[in-house]
Amino acid sequence: MRRLKCVVAYDGTDFSGFQVQPDQVTVQGEIEAALQRITGEEIQISGSGRTDAGVHARGQVIHFDTASHIPLEKWGFVLNNQLPDAIVIRSVEEVEPTFHARFDVQVKEYRYCIDNRPVADVFRHRYADHIRFPLDVEAMQRAARHLVGEHDFTSFCSAKTYVEDKVRTVYGLTVERTGDEVWVTCRGNGFLYNMVRIIVGTLVEVGQGKRQADELMDILAACDRERAGKTAPAKGLTMWEVVY
Amino acid sequence: MRRLKCVVAYDGTDFSGFQVQPDQVTVQGEIEAALQRITGEEIQISGSGRTDAGVHARGQVIHFDTASHIPLEKWGFVLNNQLPDAIVIRSVEEVEPTFHARFDVQVKEYRYCIDNRPVADVFRHRYADHIRFPLDVEAMQRAARHLVGEHDFTSFCSAKTYVEDKVRTVYGLTVERTGDEVWVTCRGNGFLYNMVRIIVGTLVEVGQGKRQADELMDILAACDRERAGKTAPAKGLTMWEVVY
Numbered sequence: 001m002r003r004l005k006c007v008v009a010y011d012g013t014d015f016s017g018f019q020v021q022p023d024q025v026t027v028q029g030e031i032e033a034a035l036q037r038i039t040g041e042e043i044q045i046s047g048s049g050r051t052d053a054g055v056h057a058r059g060q061v062i063h064f065d066t067a068s069h070i071p072l073e074k075w076g077f078v079l080n081n082q083l084p085d086a087i088v089i090r091s092v093e094e095v096e097p098t099f100h101a102r103f104d105v106q107v108k109e110y111r112y113c114i115d116n117r118p119v120a121d122v123f124r125h126r127y128a129d130h131i132r133f134p135l136d137v138e139a140m141q142r143a144a145r146h147l148v149g150e151h152d153f154t155s156f157c158s159a160k161t162y163v164e165d166k167v168r169t170v171y172g173l174t175v176e177r178t179g180d181e182v183w184v185t186c187r188g189n190g191f192l193y194n195m196v197r198i199i200v201g202t203l204v205e206v207g208q209g210k211r212q213a214d215e216l217m218d219i220l221a222a223c224d225r226e227r228a229g230k231t232a233p234a235k236g237l238t239m240w241e242v243v244y
Numbered sequence: 245m246r247r248l249k250c251v252v253a254y255d256g257t258d259f260s261g262f263q264v265q266p267d268q269v270t271v272q273g274e275i276e277a278a279l280q281r282i283t284g285e286e287i288q289i290s291g292s293g294r295t296d297a298g299v300h301a302r303g304q305v306i307h308f309d310t311a312s313h314i315p316l317e318k319w320g321f322v323l324n325n326q327l328p329d330a331i332v333i334r335s336v337e338e339v340e341p342t343f344h345a346r347f348d349v350q351v352k353e354y355r356y357c358i359d360n361r362p363v364a365d366v367f368r369h370r371y372a373d374h375i376r377f378p379l380d381v382e383a384m385q386r387a388a389r390h391l392v393g394e395h396d397f398t399s400f401c402s403a404k405t406y407v408e409d410k411v412r413t414v415y416g417l418t419v420e421r422t423g424d425e426v427w428v429t430c431r432g433n434g435f436l437y438n439m440v441r442i443i444v445g446t447l448v449e450v451g452q453g454k455r456q457a458d459e460l461m462d463i464l465a466a467c468d469r470e471r472a473g474k475t476a477p478a479k480g481l482t483m484w485e486v487v488y
Contacts, residue, residue, distance in 0.1 A: 088363060122330065122332040130329075
């Protein structure tokens with residue numbers, strides 16, 4: 001047996017999220033089915049974390065154990081051949097049997113893309129949320145600074161979150177305009193359910209002038225989901241990178 | 245009554261082509277249904293030409309007549325509001341009642357995108373054909389030159405084409421590498437059925453070293469579809485611009 005680590009990219013639009021669910025098409029389900037066809041083994045993969053329906057990945061990381069003797073350098077090609085076009089294995093490496101894609105995560109980076117053109121770019125419709133009026137990126141940047149650091153992010157997670165400890169550390173939260181797109185990049189040691197999408201939804205309201213940048217301090221302190229902005233649509237969000 | 249001309253972009257992946265067909269989801273069908281909801285009129289639109297299932301557009305042009313009094317500057321927004329995200333009206337202008345989106349075309353430009361990365365970019369999987377081995381772009385450029393000008397393109401159109409006159413003028417046919425993508429750009433006064441996709445499929449075989457660049461002369465002269473290469477997949481093709 002050996003343990004393999006893969007970096008996986010996917011277009012999440014047509015999947016019911018990453019995690020296997022009965023009678024749903026999921027990223028995990030597709031990868032496990034491909035592995036079974038290739039190896040004949042019933043392999044369960046572990047991901048660095050789930051992504052919701054419609055959320056994409058550029059650098060999701062998974063691991064799995066296999067007794068297969070397929071040479072390491074062939075794995076990527078063989079897997080991609082068995083996967084739908086919307087899932088791509090970007091790299092495969094052998095790791096220590098103690099490596100764990102979820103438990104060993106040091107830093108995760110998500111990026112959110114807003115198509116800020118007056119008229120949407122149709123070729124970005126699956127990967128960006130369209131907001132037609134120009135966002136005040138500087139105000140969004142000022143607001144973002146309040147969220148960097150270790151905080152209780154209760155206000156920025158779904159009310160359906162049952163984890164006890166809602167303290168997380170955001171290492172970086174930046175807002176940049178590149179051409180007609182506005183990108184929000186968020187790095188942290190872990191994220192609560194819907195946390196990045198609620199942060200983005202709140203920053204967007206600042207960018208639209210509906211809230212002041214400094215309100216973010218009060219929202220954070222309130223520990224109340226009702227105080228933050230709307231949850232931004234899933235389609236703009238991409239799991240960008242996982243660092244171990 | 246007034247005649248409106250619109251520039252339309254669409255992600256053709258999930259449509260059965262541009263032209264209305266019974267029981268199929270088509271671009272024309274979606275636009276006509278939106279127009280009916282907006283105006284109450286039964287409007288038939290005319291496009292600059294059809295696109296096949298899976299082919300995209302950045303600059304398809306349509307025209308239609310309407311008695312509606314919606315101000316010109318509101319039309320784009322109102323229409324986009326009623327259309328699925330995969331179709332975007334980029335601009336609307338009023339034109340002379342003699343303007344015709346199909347009959348008045350002077351030049352059409354198509355672009356074909358090849359994702360030439362060793363491992364496919366998942367975010368291009370709907371808009372580019374993935375070819376993992378590096379293409380010889382210079383050889384493709386040499387081959388392309390043979391097709392520029394006025395020629396009988398019988399070898400480069402589907403055997404199912406029933407038009408009599410297969411002479412067309414290609415004004416420009418270029419092959420460029422931009423980063424990891426290879427783009428084929430084709431401008432002409434009109435194209436036969438599958439013509440751009442067969443040209444691209446043949447150029448790709450040159451780029452893969454399966455054919456010599458100079459073979460293109462013989463293929464053209466043969467007036468025989470069997471002599472040219474495979475029809476490149478629809479998904480890489482975009483109707484880029486129509487000039488009147």
